[in-house]
Amino acid sequence: MDQDKIKRQNLISIGSIITGIIMIIFILNFNNPNLRGQFSSIFSNFGSDSGGSSTQNRSSDSSSSSEEDSRPQNGQISQQEKSSLSDQEAVALIERWQNSKQQIFAPPYNRRLASRILTGEAYTDNSGAIDWLEDNGGYYTYNLTSIEDTSNFYQNGNSGHIEVVVREQRTLCMNGRPSQDDNTIDDKRLVRYNLRNERGEWRISSYDTQNVINQRSNPNKSCEL
Incomplete structure (x- = not known):
């Protein structure tokens, strides 16, 4: 039983050491501009389905709103034309x-x-x-x-x-x-x-x-x- 416990503790220790080494390598390599570009590209693509769609929708809504704003004006002009009588x-x-x-x-x-x-x-x-x-x-x-x-x-x-x-x-x-x-x-x-x-x-x-x-x-x- 004691030997099994010692083995588990050794495995946990080894895992912690490996994780620490990976984090150090990651931090050091992130200073590389090429690597930063790759990560930026990944996050940019991830956001395009939601953020980009939202922006497009807002733009579409704005465009639609502009058209709706113009329609009553056209309707008013049309109504004025209809109300005129010679x-x-x-x-x-x-x-x-x-x-x-x-x-x-x-x-x-x-x-x-x-x-x-x-x-x-x-x-x-x-x-x-x-x-x-x-x-x-x-x-x-x-x-x-x-x-x-x-x-x-x-x-x-x-x-x-x-x-x-x-x-x-x-x-x-x-x-x-x-x-x-x-x-x-x-x-x-x-x-x-x-x-x-x-x-x-x-x-x-x-x-x-x-x-x-x-x-x-x-x-x-x-x-x-």
């Missing part, structure tokens, strides 16, 4: 409304088309008129619609207005026959149209008659669709 565009919107009435106030009573042109009070009022016509077997025909003059165009942000002289020859037909009231008329009046921008699309939000210029019974009344 007097020609305002007149074109009124013309579109006039030319669409035959499809809106007669079969097929195109409410979707109305919603693309009208909003707010204008849409609500005309939607009610469509309901009444459809429920009572009525519809309008238009022999003539025209814009004869425009004035007082104004636009600020998402709202604006324009005054337009419009002329209509229209016939209210009930059960396929022209009405004999003032809904079957040749009408010329000055109308102020209020406009609103909604999600980049300009629509008519309301309109009011400023002056009835001329009005008479429609000489060309017709219920032909």
